[in-house]
Amino acid sequence: MSKSQLIGRSIAELHSLIKAKETSCLEITEAHIEQIEKGDQELGAFLSYTFDQAKAAAARWDERLTKGEAMPLLAGVPVAIKDNMCEVDTRTTCGSKILENFVSPYRAYAVEKLHEAGALILGKTNLDEFAMGSSTEHSAYKVTRNPIDPDYVPGGSSGGSAAAVGAGFCVTALGSDTGGSIRQPASYCGLVGMKPTYGMVSRFGLVAFASSLDQIGPFARNVEDCALTLLAIAGHDKRDSTCLSESYREQYAKPALTRDFIKEFKAGSPEENLKGKRIGIIKELIGDGIDEDVKRPILKAAALLEKCGARVEEVSLPHAKYALSVYYLVATAEASANLARFDGVRYGHRNMDAAELHAMYYASRNEGFGAEVKRRIMLGTYALSSGYYDAYYKKAQQVRALITADFHKIFENFEMVVSPTAPSAAFKFGAKSDDPIQMYMSDIASIPANLAGLPGISLPCGLADSNMPVGIQLVGRPMSDASLLQTAQGLETALDLKLVAEKIKSN
Numbered sequence: 001m002s003k004s005q006l007i008g009r010s011i012a013e014l015h016s017l018i019k020a021k022e023t024s025c026l027e028i029t030e031a032h033i034e035q036i037e038k039g040d041q042e043l044g045a046f047l048s049y050t051f052d053q054a055k056a057a058a059a060r061w062d063e064r065l066t067k068g069e070a071m072p073l074l075a076g077v078p079v080a081i082k083d084n085m086c087e088v089d090t091r092t093t094c095g096s097k098i099l100e101n102f103v104s105p106y107r108a109y110a111v112e113k114l115h116e117a118g119a120l121i122l123g124k125t126n127l128d129e130f131a132m133g134s135s136t137e138h139s140a141y142k143v144t145r146n147p148i149d150p151d152y153v154p155g156g157s158s159g160g161s162a163a164a165v166g167a168g169f170c171v172t173a174l175g176s177d178t179g180g181s182i183r184q185p186a187s188y189c190g191l192v193g194m195k196p197t198y199g200m201v202s203r204f205g206l207v208a209f210a211s212s213l214d215q216i217g218p219f220a221r222n223v224e225d226c227a228l229t230l231l232a233i234a235g236h237d238k239r240d241s242t243c244l245s246e247s248y249r250e251q252y253a254k255p256a257l258t259r260d261f262i263k264e265f266k267a268g269s270p271e272e273n274l275k276g277k278r279i280g281i282i283k284e285l286i287g288d289g290i291d292e293d294v295k296r297p298i299l300k301a302a303a304l305l306e307k308c309g310a311r312v313e314e315v316s317l318p319h320a321k322y323a324l325s326v327y328y329l330v331a332t333a334e335a336s337a338n339l340a341r342f343d344g345v346r347y348g349h350r351n352m353d354a355a356e357l358h359a360m361y362y363a364s365r366n367e368g369f370g371a372e373v374k375r376r377i378m379l380g381t382y383a384l385s386s387g388y389y390d391a392y393y394k395k396a397q398q399v400r401a402l403i404t405a406d407f408h409k410i411f412e413n414f415e416m417v418v419s420p421t422a423p424s425a426a427f428k429f430g431a432k433s434d435d436p437i438q439m440y441m442s443d444i445a446s447i448p449a450n451l452a453g454l455p456g457i458s459l460p461c462g463l464a465d466s467n468m469p470v471g472i473q474l475v476g477r478p479m480s481d482a483s484l485l486q487t488a489q490g491l492e493t494a495l496d497l498k499l500v501a502e503k504i505k506s507n
């Protein structure tokens with residue numbers, strides 16, 4: 001089998017090729033490395049490569065599989081991780097100059113789980129500095145381009161991971177989602193991307209941006225691969241006190257996300273996966289502020305859901321109009337506290353010329369952080385300052401509770417809600433980079449799920465006038481990750497995404 005034939009395959013396909021001895025983990029790894037060497041110069045998906053480690057791990061897995069060991073979930077599957085997750089023996093920069101030389105002494109939990117599951121990590125991917133941004137134009141190192149058309153941004157902040165999966169550099173990748181940074185780039189690059197229920201995946205080893213909102217999740221080219229990758233990284237970890245306990249998962253995660261459940265919904269027809277589901281379509285997110293060429297494919301997909309037996313009705317999220325303001329207070333407040341540790345002493349770049357301690361802190365942080373990060377630290381510090389705390393931070397938390405209550409009210413009658421993932425399809429470089437507010441608007445549809453801790457998934461559902469993909473977002477009840485994936489699988493099959501993929505390719 002030629003190397004290029006191994007690119008663009010699903011996990012199931014790769015596994016059957018390995019089982020039939022038509023290929024090996026090492027060959028798959030080498031094929032993907034070749035793909036990266038051909039294309040990453042132009043796209044800029046990666047900040048660092050870990051090819052040698054991946055090849056060594058692949059050879060070890062080949063040996064274990066030859067000895068007859070059972071095949072773990074992601075055996076021989078090339079993956080990439082966003083460069084805000086710690087991995088040993090390589091740098092973790094967060095896309096920032098302040099962490100240019102930081103090598104973590106430990107691994108993030110999700111990264112440990114990838115290794116255990118047999119995944120082969122090819123490198124760390126580019127991101128907006130400290131995951132603050134929506135276009136991957138704000139990395140201190142370089143921009144990442146959209147693999148469908150390099151004139152367009154890949155979305156952000158996990159744009160590197162999205163571009164890597166879209167370009168066939170790896171099969172799945174991890175991103176982090178604080179306000180939409182997995183779902184929005186997935187929608188811009190025509191991929192599936194999921195933010196799990198808050199606490200489903202441990203945040204241990206994920207460099208914190210806004211701790212009450214951050215969650216790690218997968219990018220994939222199809223729903224099944226997304227489900228398998230999430231299954232591999234989910235689980236209780238006592239090193240993250242907000243990570244859900246096993247007993248809580250057993251009690252509330254119904255149906256549980258298991259390999260058998262994934263097999264079952266993969267085998268089911270769209271009707272079997274969608275019949276009888278009650279789905280709300282959020283009226284505030286299909287009205288003003290959403291591009292017409294985004295609304296069109298979303299409404300078509302909603303009609304398709306109905307055709308397959310789901311019940312789709314309009315629902316209201318009355319406080320959604322405040323979500324962006326609430327987010328930019330809560331997220332910046334938490335960021336200002338989390339980023340205090342990068343001071344040249346505990347972590348990060350240190351200015352060596354300063355005459356005294358405060359001047360050293362000031363110069364180190366001033367040299368190390370980019371403009372967007374500084375803007376957020378200032379905003380967050382202001383919102384938390386004694387005279388303004390009640391008016392800004394506390395008020396934002398109160399309104400956050402109202403947004404969460406809006407969702408729970410809907411969930412009394414509906415299992416999930418749908419909306420566009422983002423108000424527009426991918427935009428061109430520079431289109432929004434001079435106007436932070438315009439950039440912030442890219443997340444109006446994805447932020448509410450973070451504020452309420454709910455699981456959300458984006459999958460491609462059609463094309464905008466620019467021929468760039470449009471993503472539809474499903475948001476479910478807390479702990480409903482498995483049924484969200486099942487519904488997404490039904491919709492994916494009904495939409496016949498191969499057609500969308502081919503149209504994108506012929507762009």
Ligand code: GLN
Binds near residue numbers: 131133443
């Ligand atoms: N774009 C949003 C922000 O800039 C969300 C980022 C994220 O989810 N990490 O904060």
